[in-house]
Amino acid sequence: MAQDKYFHEAHFCSLSSQGNVYGMTKVKSQVDRSFKILVSSGKAGQITCIGFQRDETTSSLKPISIELEAGDLSIPDGAELLSLDTFQLDDILLLGFCFTKEDTIDNNTIQWLNASNIISTQLEPGADFTVAGLMQGLSSVELDFNCLFLKHRLIKQNGMTVHLCLMSGDDSKVHLFTLEREDFGNTIKCCEVSCEIFFPEFKELESCVICLDFLEIGDKRISAIGCDNGSVLVFVVDLKSLHILESWKTRHDHPIIVVKLFSNMISPDSKAALEICHLLASSVTTTSVVYRNILQNGFTNVKSLYNSNSHDLVMCACVADIDWDGEPAIILGTNGHCLLAYKWYCEDKTTLTIQTSDSPGQDAEEEEDDLWLPMEEYRLTYIRTFSHPLMGLEYVDMTGDGVCELVILCSDGVRILQHNLEKAKNEVMERLKKFKTVKDDDNK
Numbered sequence: 181m182a183q184d185k186y187f188h189e190a191h192f193c194s195l196s197s198q199g200n201v202y203g204m205t206k207v208k209s210q211v212d213r214s215f216k217i218l219v220s221s222g223k224a225g226q227i228t229c230i231g232f233q234r235d236e237t238t239s240s241l242k243p244i245s246i247e248l249e250a251g252d253l254s255i256p257d258g259a260e261l262l263s264l265d266t267f268q269l270d271d272i273l274l275l276g277f278c279f280t281k282e283d284t285i286d287n288n289t290i291q292w293l294n295a296s297n298i299i300s301t302q303l304e305p306g307a308d309f310t311v312a313g314l315m316q317g318l319s320s321v322e323l324d325f326n327c328l329f330l331k332h333r334l335i336k337q338n339g340m341t342v343h344l345c346l347m348s349g350d351d352s353k354v355h356l357f358t359l360e361r362e363d364f365g366n367t368i369k370c371c372e373v374s375c376e377i378f379f380p381e382f383k384e385l386e387s388c389v390i391c392l393d394f395l396e397i398g399d400k401r402i403s404a405i406g407c408d409n410g411s412v413l414v415f416v417v418d419l420k421s422l423h424i425l426e427s428w429k430t431r432h433d434h435p436i437i438v439v440k441l442f443s444n445m446i447s448p449d450s451k452a453a454l455e456i457c458h459l460l461a462s463s464v465t466t467t468s469v470v471y472r473n474i475l476q477n478g479f480t481n482v483k484s485l486y487n488s489n490s491h492d493l494v495m496c497a498c499v500a501d502i503d504w505d506g507e508p509a510i511i512l513g514t515n516g517h518c519l520l521a522y523k524w525y526c527e528d529k530t531t532l533t534i535q536t537s538d539s540p541g542q543d544a545e546e547e548e549d550d551l552w553l554p555m556e557e558y559r560l561t562y563i564r565t566f567s568h569p570l571m572g573l574e575y576v577d578m579t580g581d582g583v584c585e586l587v588i589l590c591s592d593g594v595r596i597l598q599h600n601l602e603k604a605k606n607e608v609m610e611r612l613k614k615f616k617t618v619k620d621d622d623n624k
Contacts, residue, residue: 406436
């Protein structure tokens with residue numbers, strides 16, 4: 181079997197039941213620089229923490245997973261987990277999750293938001309999970325709408341940081357909750373406030389919000405919204421006055437499943453590089469597209485990701501530098517079991533066929549000529565197939581060695597793909613040589 185171009189599978193963790201596209205989140209370790217992954221198992225009512233632990237004797241890494249049972253999280257029997265997110269509130273790590281359970285009395289579906297105050301060390305591999313620790317400061321809020329997903333944001337107002345939880349509902353609204361500590365203790369207070377106070381872009385929505393993404397550039401917030409009716413909305417909001425500066429809107433024929441904002445470079449060297457912002461949008465059945473330099477062009481400069489709809493619908497996406505060239509790759513996960521990666525190519529020279537005719541009535545002659553014209557497009561550079569549909573993607577450092585892993589949530593479990601470490605070592609050595617050469621030249 182030929183070696184994979186980028187990754188090999190380092191670990192697989194099966195789940196007790198299938199999750200969904202909103203059921204995976206990441207947590208940064210308080211001990212080292214690695215990340216842990218939290219995944220919900222929908223109908224089983226479980227949350228699994230997945231990470232790597234270093235053996236103190238051999239210094240080797242081994243994968244480890246810890247299951248939080250429904251009873252430990254005060255989830256009633258028969259409830260189904262819908263969405264999951266984590267919030268860092270000062271020195272406390274909050275686990276927010278939403279579940280539904282059919283009420284046997286009146287057959288109404290009841291939604292809850294539980295913010296569990298979890299001591300950060302409890303998410304470290306090998307730590308002791310206790311029910312008492314998990315239930316410390318547990319906060320529950322009954323909802324009168326069906327929740328789709330959770331997101332968290334930090335907003336600075338009057339010199340203070342406000343911790344916010346955003347929830348998309350089936351009532352075509354984005355609901356906003358503030359998270360506060362009571363009396364500087366471990367009890368968390370969760371209160372709903374008007375979204376217009378902090379997010380004026382959510383004031384008038386035409387349809388349910390299926391996906392949402394943010395990108396902050398200086399004192400501006402870029403908000404991208406994908407809706408059930410196929411609408412894609414982009415807003416530029418001033419973070420000081422919280423007023424909308426600019427907005428754009430376009431409409432697709434089908435619901436928008438993924439929106440993702442990203443810049444030209446993974447680690448931009450200047451503010452100007454970051455301000456060139458692009459938007460990925462994926463809808464049901466149609467080809468995924470990228471709106472290039474959306475702050476300048478709006479939705480006019482659109483590039484297609486060819487054949488992205490050839491493997492069923494796109495369920496998830498992330499943007500990462502998987503070949504270490506400093507430029508982003510768009511990674512898509514599909515319901516047709518495929519992982520796709522696209523890179524941006526811009527070539528100056530292209531050969532065009534030009535038809536010429538010297539006189540009326542004379543047959544046109546074809547001539548080939550080299551013209552210096554820009555040829556810009558996204559090209560499929562990588563494809564890998566799996567045995568089950570892909571529902572979530574994260575590109576984070578799971579092992580703490582400085583090299584990110586690609587975490588894939590599939591319908592049967594979580595797969596962790598790792599880069600070739602020999603290639604990573606060679607890349608580091610090559611960059612160190614270039615750095616030394618530049619430094620020696622500067623000292624001359």
